[in-house]
Amino acid sequence: LSYIEPGMSCELTGTLEEPKHATVPGTFDYNEYLYRQHIHWNYSVTSIHNCSEPVNFKDKLLSLRKYIVSFTNSLLPPDSAGIVQALTVGDRFYVEDEVLNAYQKLGVVHLLAISGLHVGILTARLFYIMIRLGITREKASLLLLLFLPLYVILTGAAPSVLRAALMSGIYLAGSLVKWRVHS
Incomplete structure (x- = not known):
């Protein structure tokens, strides 16, 4: 799936599945939640094909963002790559949970957001x-x-x-x- 870029249009094949009901009474019922959102089925994708290139300039910029993230992941150690990505493109996804929790405990998690x-x-x-x-x-x-x-x-x-x-x-x-x- 690494070849899929933001803004691409793809054909998907798969099956429709009914969302699961809560198995324990009184707990969160995912099926009921989706029903309230007017969603009645889940689509389970089995294959992706016939993808077209993004044509929108904004999508090309988002592809550049994806490239920057993958480039820093390949170039830097994992603990450093997440922080570099947070400071350059605002993506905190690759910041390790322990590091993120430490920043939160210190009260300086805002330093990882682009300001x-x-x-x-x-x-x-x-x-x-x-x-x-x-x-x-x-x-x-x-x-x-x-x-x-x-x-x-x-x-x-x-x-x-x-x-x-x-x-x-x-x-x-x-x-x-x-x-x-x-x-």
Whole structure:
């Protein structure tokens, strides 16, 4: 299933199965829960074929996100890969449970979420690199204004990332039109 990318359209073959009822009286009844959601059958997939490539730009960005996750999984040790993924694309799935629990006990689990600080540091670092490469400040600001929405989509558009990208975008746009934008 590693060949399946976000946005692909595939044909599935399988069988319809009735959801299981609760076996112990008074416990959670999955069949009843699904019935209330207007779902009456489960589809058990046996094969996947005739997959088409994603055509949407957003889906291509999500495929890039999947590639980054798989690349870091192959390049780094498992305990480090999860933290790198959490800090770059906002995916905490590969962070080990013990590490996640330790961060929660310390009360700093928010450090594993992409925050405004991450976006600000990334934007400032890219701006500095572009200036060092000889790109003018105006062109660097324009390139970053184009990059920020892509990064928001790449990271899953968390509210903190949206807010930080919007603030960075306002600052960069203000610098382009020579407005003094104060923090």
